Amino acid sequence: MPKSTSISQYFKSTLLRVLFKGFALLPLSWLRGIGRWLGSLVFSINTRDVKVTRKNIQLCLTELPAQEQEQLTKLSTQASMMCALESAWAWFNPRAKVTKQIVEVSGIEHLKRAQAQQQPLVLTGAHLGNWEVLLNWIAAFDDCAIAYKPPKSLAMDPVVRKAREATGVTMITGDRSGIEQMFTAASSGKPFVILSDQRPGKRGGVFAPFFNLPAFTMTIVQKLVQQANAQLLYFHALRVPSGFKVIITPAAFDLTIPDEIEFATALNAGLSEIITTYPSQFEWSYRRFRPLPEGFEPVYTQLK
Helix, strand or coil: CCHHHHHHHHHHHHHHHHHHHHHHCCCHHHHHHHHHHHHHHHHHHCCHHHHHHHHHHHHHCCCCCHHHHHHHHHHHHHHHHHHHHHHHHHHCCCHHHHHHCEEEEECHHHHHHHHHCCCCEEEEECCEECHHHHHHHHHHHCCCEEEECCCCCCCHHHHHHHHHHHCCCEEEECCHHHHHHHHHHHCCCCEEEEECCCCCCCCCEEEEEECCEEEEEECHHHHHHHHHCCEEEEEEEEEECCEEEEEEEECCCCCCCCCHHHHHHHHHHHHHHHHHHCHHHECCCCCCCCCCCCCCCCCCCCCC
């Protein structure tokens, strides 16, 4: 990277830290109010992300009347803005302050049982609720490692890395050496955390149903679970009026399924079940249906 570019990224990262630290000084309730207002503004402008949100909801929640789909588009956009500000708050506040806002944990017995039995454990979830708050909570519960996909913004990468490392988690990227570290971490008896609704690399996934369309789904979760003989739990930190509620549920399918597509289908079904329960807190603006298999028309190319 040219020296001038490095300096530019450094200053951008510094400015982001200052901005996020400023947000972190505000009460969580204020940030949610600001996020809700910003979300309403973004929705009224009808940005490309709003159009993608609307399109994904139309594709996935076909049973909803058009009016309810549009209302959900607005609520999801508001939730995205709230999530962004909540994340800044979580990054630049002490872990104890962040975890204090978790007012309820459902399913903790599944986590404690695996811990007591020293059973390898893979924790997975979707872009639902707030991931950064969830990382603070699991890091306080036990040492853990997480799969890390650097953000597209080079300026954001050091901000996110430093904030997550401050929680005590070990971050592992998805390159070749990182994959080896993932298998080691998953077999260690400590929780390994990965968001399984992210698009994998070209060789790292298969097409499997997600709601009503085939989505390119990562196979690394299956490989980690089966090689480490690990338990698989879904977990999320959902927004509630008084803070956050952590929900942990065991995967309700045979974890020894050998077929990659069958395993990925079951994995996606578990994700879609909880997303359907809390649809307004899901990140519908994520371009989940790109790419699609041959024979399917692209769903996002006409959105401008």
